[in-house]
Amino acid sequence: GKVCAKARVGLDQGEAAGKPKWLDQTLMPEGYVPPKATPETFAKLKQTGGLEARYRWSRQHPMAAYFADAAAMPALLRFDAAETGSSGWANTSFVLSCGNWVFAANALMNPWVHLETRHQNFSAIEEGAEVAVQMVVEDFFEKKGHQFADVRVNLFSAAGRAPLATIWQRAIYHLRS
Template identity: 35%
Template sequence: MKNWTSEALNTAPDSENQIHGDELAKKYGFRGGLVPGVTIASYLVHPAIEIWGRDWLERGYANCRITSPLYDKEKFSVSTDQLSAHHMNSTLVNSLGLATANAEISLNNNLPSQPKIREDCLVESSFKPPLASLKEWERLKKEGCKAFKFHWGGEDPLLYLKSETLLPKILQPSKDGYANLCFLLGCSNWILAGNAYMNPWIHLQTKSQNFIPVSFDTNLIAEMSINEAYEKKGHEFIDVDVNLFDEKTYACAMNINLLAIFKLRDS
């Protein structure tokens, strides 16, 4: 068992999803704004990338589950249990000693077939998403979702730690570095919120499969399909699949299954 320790970073304090801001989060009983689930997933996978490097970016799989909140600037540790040369489990423990997230991580030696782009209609600049509801998700399941375009690169790329020097070298944003999991999984959050307006909402779990590394200054096209939306114990949940494609080649970079609470109980 190995441990990696660091300090959490709230990568979305000004998000339209105000659960990441202190004011609304405290109304729901949290100590402050929540560190995004995609950021926590990056912490869970960080030790694996340190070991597997580019192999992870080409065939890595992760099933990341968030069970309790993590807060900005909170100290945490990630313990990893390497079960074999190609498989490990990781657990994130917060500053209070509570396990708040866990992941099953592996290198897939038998990759599934790469998803093919459908060429869904790209979102228009004037589009305003309808309010999320069980009925709206059902409509989108039948009629299809808007595709979105996202850019990895620029002067201020999304990082999951406070300094790029803390990231594995292969993920440091430069011409020789590649997109990190926080950005890639973030694309699934952004396309979800772009198709139906939610505030607040909570990311619970992602299952992701890498196919190709995403180089600096790459445009990705995200396409989404609805699996199911349902109510349980007063919360309303949404389960979707998102595929990310290189805009130039249409090669699939990552397949993501995302589970979230889109409407909290009594909200």
């Protein structure tokens, strides 16, 4: 086969000095229509910050069973309480999707190409948890006619503001003509 993507997974053995800090971002209003993704939009987002989005993790969430056979998922990600060790914690698909959703909700990108992701979890996301998702634009640039944006997305417990995860993403938001 052809290698289409690479992944590296590991445990951070150091102190969690890189834990994100809560920002007082404005909560995204229901029905919000984002501005079109342009260099001007990303410049403004870099200066003022993005709008915070909220998502709830539950067994009813469409990403709760991302395997064709939910029983094949690791026990800590399943919701079958009868199974020893079953926890119903949010899976990586949900965590990383929070990053995609808030990115696309702050700047209308159609189409966009997700190029790279780096992420770190700090705490499990339990069933019923409301997750506050905050985005900061770190960089935006043009290369070979493509428009790129780099964002940092931080997930927090909406109730206690404890950091849950951090995600760094790079995307092409406008393909060269």
